[in-house]
Amino acid sequence: MALTYLKNVSTLALDTDKCSGCARCGEVCPHAVYTFASKKAHITHRDRCIECGACALNCPDNAITVNAGVGCAAAVITGWIKGTEPSCDCTDDSCC
């Protein structure tokens, strides 16, 4: 059985007009969100997106936007407590 997370939550957006079809986004995406047709990328599996931001950062055309971050409840709680952005600091205690 495949693992799928919540539906319709990803902030991923692709500006097809800017896309030059280089397929870099498909190369870096760990969940095969993109497919390619008529020399353009298409977001075919949006609900698989984990908003890691790899595609947006590596897109040479700046055609992709996403609120990138880590999908980690502990990071969100740490952020709330410290009053910062979700901080992926998995280190125990205060040391290191």
Next chain:
Amino acid sequence: MSEESCCPPQSTCCSLDAAGGSTLRAPGAEAPAVSTSLTFADRFGACRVRLGIGRNNYKLEPGLYRVGSPNDDSPVLVSANYKLTFDTLRKNLQGLDCWLLILDTKGINVWCAAGKGTFGTAELLLRIEQAGLARLVSHRQLVLPQLGAPGVDSNEVARQSGFRVVYGPVRASDIKQFIASGFKASPEMRRVKFTLRDRLVLTPIELGSVLKISLIAFGVLFLINLFAARPFGLFDIALYLGAVLTGAVLTPLLLPLIPGRAFAWKGWLLGLIYTAGALWIIGWLTQESWFTPESWLLAAGYLLLLPACSSYLAMNFTGASTYTSPSGVLKEMRLALPLIIGSAAVGAVLLLIKTFKG
């Protein structure tokens, strides 16, 4: 909190072969050679960090390393200075001649470090410069792990260093195949998985940190017991530990089989089944009904408190999972956290009433 790290700047934990007393001053000659076989100490170290012991200081010196006898035509693979990552990489490089460029990710694995930006554009550019990579190799190509991509702007790297970034496979075990097929990864190599084994090795960390916090709770229970009409005993502790195991181990292991999508929901569901089941079995063994005026407070208290604990621990496993998005986690938490806290608080109050009333 101090900004200063208490970790020593370099660790000597690695079983690297010495660079050897080479008198050649060829570029890269001083790069330490890396063995592609792991020793007992490496495997022991891996088990240790999986259990959460010394996990935050399991790293090696960043910089250039060599595997086999690389020359100016050999591929350059980039990785992180977490020793568990480094070991996984090098044991998959048997028979290859290549350079390893190890970034300083503060001993964090590639994917997490990329998320934080320590496996990032600036660090990569710095290491390329420091290693004299442009003089070391005649080609202009770097192989980065695909999971490093959230931290690295490959276009910027090319612009500033002249090196073209090629993203390799997700798993180190596919690297030989990737290189052999002309630096091409199959769609399968590009997909992140989350197998039963992946989930299993991640559970001890979570379990360890919960048990540490639980010791404080046990201390509080001990104090309460001084004034209690019905003191907390081994029965209560065992019941609680079962709920912890349900949320932190059982839910992650059974993740794909549990209906629903949200982690908190999955943990709550298993927690409820566990608690109801455990109470039923105890009632059956002791031939006592839970629905008497004396017992219902205890049963209701546990049915409210324990599934909430399991739910919270399962929710925390989102961070260890490979398929959760921050937007999704936030949505889940906004709904689940008030329910978890409310349920646990009411449950705890019922248990305390029972404890003092007897």
